[in-house]
Amino acid sequence: MKPAPFDYHAPETPAEAVGLLADLGDGAKVLAGGQSLVPMLALRLAVFDHLVDLRRVEGIRGIERHNGAVRIGSATTQATIERSEDVAAAVPLLARATPLIGHFQIRNRGTVGGSLAHADPAAEYPAVALALDAAMEVLSPAGTRSVPAADFFTGLWTTAVGDGDLLTAVTFPVWEGRCGFAVDEVARRHGDFALAGACVAVGLDGDGRVERCGIGLFGLGPVPLRARAAEAAAIGVAVEDIVPDELGRAATDDLSDVPADLHAPADYRRRVGAVTVARAWRRAVEEARGG
Amino acid sequence: MAEVPIGVRVNGTERRAAVEPRLTLADFLRDRCHLTGTHLGCEHGVCGACTVLLDGEAVRSCLVFAVQADGAEVTTIEGVAADGELSPVQAAFRDQHGLQCGFCTPGFVLSATAFLRDNPHPTDDEIRTGLSGNLCRCTGYQGILAAIRAAAGTAPG
Numbered sequence: 001m002k003p004a005p006f007d008y009h010a011p012e013t014p015a016e017a018v019g020l021l022a023d024l025g026d027g028a029k030v031l032a033g034g035q036s037l038v039p040m041l042a043l044r045l046a047v048f049d050h051l052v053d054l055r056r057v058e059g060i061r062g063i064e065r066h067n068g069a070v071r072i073g074s075a076t077t078q079a080t081i082e083r084s085e086d087v088a089a090a091v092p093l094l095a096r097a098t099p100l101i102g103h104f105q106i107r108n109r110g111t112v113g114g115s116l117a118h119a120d121p122a123a124e125y126p127a128v129a130l131a132l133d134a135a136m137e138v139l140s141p142a143g144t145r146s147v148p149a150a151d152f153f154t155g156l157w158t159t160a161v162g163d164g165d166l167l168t169a170v171t172f173p174v175w176e177g178r179c180g181f182a183v184d185e186v187a188r189r190h191g192d193f194a195l196a197g198a199c200v201a202v203g204l205d206g207d208g209r210v211e212r213c214g215i216g217l218f219g220l221g222p223v224p225l226r227a228r229a230a231e232a233a234a235i236g237v238a239v240e241d242i243v244p245d246e247l248g249r250a251a252t253d254d255l256s257d258v259p260a261d262l263h264a265p266a267d268y269r270r271r272v273g274a275v276t277v278a279r280a281w282r283r284a285v286e287e288a289r290g291g
Numbered sequence: 292m293a294e295v296p297i298g299v300r301v302n303g304t305e306r307r308a309a310v311e312p313r314l315t316l317a318d319f320l321r322d323r324c325h326l327t328g329t330h331l332g333c334e335h336g337v338c339g340a341c342t343v344l345l346d347g348e349a350v351r352s353c354l355v356f357a358v359q360a361d362g363a364e365v366t367t368i369e370g371v372a373a374d375g376e377l378s379p380v381q382a383a384f385r386d387q388h389g390l391q392c393g394f395c396t397p398g399f400v401l402s403a404t405a406f407l408r409d410n411p412h413p414t415d416d417e418i419r420t421g422l423s424g425n426l427c428r429c430t431g432y433q434g435i436l437a438a439i440r441a442a443a444g445t446a447p448g
Binding site: 001002003004005006007008010031034035038039041042043051053055079102103104105106108109189190191 | 292293295311312313314315318334335336339342345348349350351353354355356358359402405406420421423424
């Protein structure tokens with residue numbers, strides 16, 4: 001047995017789960033799909049005295065569409081999201097990012113809440129949540145609070161979910177009108193975490209000007225990022241006047257803290273990031289124009 | 292650390308045991324059920340050798356704790372052949388030289404079985420994507436691809 005010993009808890013309600021998490025403190029970790037946590041335990045990169053498994057917890061699975069938003073329970077698997085017609089129709093960016101996560105065997109177990117709470121800076125879902133201004137529902141013994149994606153990712157593998165908190169759902173706004181969405185990434189092998197990648201949501205007004213846009217970056221910093229300056233420069237501009245390659249560079253030129261490791265130095269990642277922004281932007285714009 | 296009683300239906304047989312929570316489903320199948328056809332390569336979710344069906348879905352059994360499979364149905368490579376006859380996927384692997392040393396084969400067969408159930412007429416690109424979660428260190432991928440095509444009844448393309 002490779003992981004260090006731990007005590008196992010399988011609560012049945014969200015309230016019971018957060019009660020346990022609050023009592024057990026930082027010696028406890030939530031086990032959802034386990035597709036990131038179990039490898040870390042097997043390699044003993046992480047050791048916890050207690051695992052609180054969500055498998056029996058009721059009310060934290062499923063996809064609901066209402067009031068211009070799609071709410072997804074945190075323990076909903078990536079495979080469920082991949083098969084969901086509601087997600088494909090209402091939150092295309094999320095649907096298109098999903099097949100890029102691991103392999104189908106991983107997505108059968110991995111959950112949306114797990115991806116967001118694990119917050120790997122090279123993962124797709126955190127960047128999608130940022131680009132779309134998703135909102136996280138976090139339960140604690142004191143009650144539920146809503147945390148905007150912009151405030152959620154606080155550091156490397158660190159989020160606003162504290163000890164005694166449980167991420168119970170994430171809500172994605174539905175974009176209406178002339179919109180387009182695309183994800184692009186470069187990974188050394190299919191299913192690997194990307195060296196760098198970008199997701200783009202763009203909405204055009206009746207005159208073909210950029211009315212709104214969200215550009216999420218992953219693999220380009222210690223946290224998933226949003227290219228706010230590049231977005232601001234694009235707003236109000238006629239879409240044919242925006243050169244995608246320039247936008248890509250604008251989104252990545254001023255990044256500090258781009259990771260460097262044996263797979264790629266920081267400069268290379270930055271250049272790859274610029275290319276992925278440009279590619280995703282082109283495809284998103286093409287869709288928004290109805291091309 | 293307290294042991295936890297579990298019951299898992301493995302290839303149609305109910306298996307009951309008290310297990311340490313850190314025991315993976317893979318180790319449970321191999322060491323407790325003596326079903327050693329589930330192979331362990333990397334033991335951290337990369338190689339796919341330990342793939343089994345958990346309630347019908349292909350999963351890496353090294354990334355599931357046995358306690359998480361309590362109450363579930365598991366199909367291992369030992370449960371794929373019906374009545375002593377190779378399954379269509381197994382037969383296609385034999386016919387198309389889809390295995391060399393055979394270490395990765397149980398994982399490939401289980402992944403392919405689930406993949407073809409959900410996508411009975413895949414394109415070559417879809418087959419490649421579907422197999423990308425399993426590694427063959429003999430690198431006999433062409434034979435494996437041919438086997439999946441044959442099992443699906445699709446022509447090369």
